[in-house]
Amino acid sequence: MxxxxxxxxxxxxxxxxxxxxxxxxxxxxxxxxxxxxxxxxxxxxxxxxxxxxxxxxxxxxxxxxxxxxxxxxxxxxxxxxxxxxxxxxxxxxxxxxxxxxxxxxxxxxxxxxxxxxxxxYLENNSLSRTLLGGSHNSIYFDWGTRCRICVGVASGLAFLHEEVRPPIIHRDIKASNILLDKDLTPKISDFGLAKLMPANATHVSTRVAGTLGYLAPEYAIGGRLTRKADIYSFGVLLVEIVSGRCNTNSRLPIEEQFILERTWELYERKELVALVDTSLNGEFDAEQACKFLKIGLLCTQESPKCRPSMSSVVKMLTGEMDVNDSTLTKPALISDFMDLKVRKNQESTTMDLKTSSSSYNTFSTSEQQDSTITSAATAQYDHSM
The missing domain is CATH 3.30.200.20 (Phosphorylase Kinase; domain 1)
Known part of the structure; x- marks a missing residue:
């Protein structure tokens, strides 16, 4: 400890x-x-x-x-x-x-x-540049590598949440803040927005900071920060790693633009395997991939209380714990949050969200990567360090 x-x-x-x-x-x-x-x-x-x-x-x-x-x-x-x-x-x-x-x-x-x-120095930059970098991606991420990255990030977060005293909430888990060494071992970076959780506290009330697309809506709306905000962000990241695409992409048909909406829709239709990155050319464990996507949905459920702890997530990812999706509820969807943002803007309500930094380079395949909300509550696209 x-x-x-x-x-x-x-x-x-x-x-x-x-x-x-x-x-x-x-x-x-x-x-x-x-x-x-x-x-x-x-x-x-x-x-x-x-x-x-x-x-x-x-x-x-x-x-x-x-x-x-x-x-x-x-x-x-x-x-x-x-x-x-x-x-x-x-x-x-x-x-x-x-x-x-x-x-x-x-x-x-x-x-x-x-x-x-x-x-x-980490030789292979960030997940946003490599895995989600489109034609700029010079690294092939096979299924085994993706699994190791998911488990590694989850283990790092579990350490911050449950082994460090006082616990640390990162507040900006996203693809551009996951760096990769020469062996593609993931490293969580950029602790500029991190918060310490006081002993016996249920939450921390704070100015909202983070990145739209990864930001837990209940935190963005109320400013009540708990570990579950990080867990939501990890859930989004997990789906990105499996699918190989950014959480938001306006170039896609409207029904496919927001990755959590798409994941939930395919889950309900029992077609989750359709979301797996096509660049894998079918060379992946379909059962395991669907399990990972279900874990992503568990982490992004609308009610923070329903989201698992990060140590439980690690156990589910490694097969030490079964994934129970029998009571899985709909995720807190980015489109719902953006709709709220528009209404808030019309009411002249200011949301003080701070643009966060990433560590090396956030270059990605679409301008939607790392989009944030400003104090004027209008969407911007952040390619910040």
């Missing part, structure tokens, strides 16, 4: 004056501090040739640190939407925990107005 405190220890390593604002940055601790000069050298002066991702939060570069170790160096731009609070959250959350399916933070740089995170 991993434990860490709510209030982070003060360190004398970094001065408050290193950032161009009045936010308290004394929360950085137990993290290696790199100088800007070191990272500039590691990336050949942040050359375009070394850039591996770019978005609204800045750029990510491949760099070679002193000693020869490769790293992913995430440079927040001066205009970044990620503030000091999110920067500190990401550092403090990920620096305190280690798991095979979480990215590893090497350190950070805080000099003047420079905010840089240094992570282990």
């Amino acid at each position: 991993t434990c860490f405190p709510f209030s982070f220890k003060k360190t004398s390593t970094i001065s408050k004056h290193n950032l161009d604002n009045d936010e308290d940055i004394s929360g950085i601790h137990n993290v290696k501090i790199y100088t800007y000069k070191e990272l500039r050298k590691a990336t050949d002066d942040f050359s375009q040739a070394n850039k591996i991702g770019e978005g609204g939060f800045g750029s990510v570069y491949m760099g070679r640190l002193k000693g020869g170790k490769l790293a992913a160096i995430k440079v927040l731009s001066a205009e970044s939407r990620q503030g000091v609070k999110e920067f500190l959250t990401e550092i403090n959350v990920i620096s305190e925990i280690q798991h095979e399916n979480l990215v590893k933070l090497y350190g950070c740089c805080v000099e003047r107005n420079n905010r840089i995170l240094v992570y282990n």
Whole structure:
């Protein structure tokens, strides 16, 4: 069990004056501090040739640190939407925990107005770029690989929810935040929006943040955050991995645009196998694929109380627990949420949803990947880092 405190220890390593604002940055601790000069050298002066991702939060570069170790160096731009609070959250959350399916933070740089995170370099980018990247996908994901990715992400989330103390709610589980190493082992990344769950708390009331398509509607509407919001997001991701398509695609016929609607429709018709990625050319375990899709539906049920825990999800995915869909209820559908969004907009009600970051690159086959809601409650398409 991993434990860490709510209030982070003060360190004398970094001065408050290193950032161009009045936010308290004394929360950085137990993290290696790199100088800007070191990272500039590691990336050949942040050359375009070394850039591996770019978005609204800045750029990510491949760099070679002193000693020869490769790293992913995430440079927040001066205009970044990620503030000091999110920067500190990401550092403090990920620096305190280690798991095979979480990215590893090497350190950070805080000099003047420079905010840089240094992570282990993951050779195969993100699921959104590779698996969901359409013609840009240079990796073939066979069925066994997809199964391992699903189990790996679920195991990482179960660790955050049930083994870390206090538990961590990620709040932005999506394809672009699942990175892949050379062996295609999945690593959950981007903890800038993560929240700690206080002891004995049933929920956390917070400003809503996340990505439309993965965002649990009950959280988006009420701002009551529980682990079940992450579980909903994982359910959507699970269906994406099996189907090989983004959760929303307006280029498809209207009845097929939203993947959860399509999954539920095929489930009711007992035709779930039709949703499996055609690029597999029929080379998959049909029974197992349908089981995974049913687990995705279990995770996205309209009532959060009906969604399984992440440890139960792991057991179902690995066959240690049966998948009981006898009482399965309709998922909380993205189209229902979008319809609510339109009504709320007409009533001039502001929903404060923050565009979230992904870690390397969110390039995908359609502009619908990573769509978000802004404070004006209008849909946008986020290709952020």
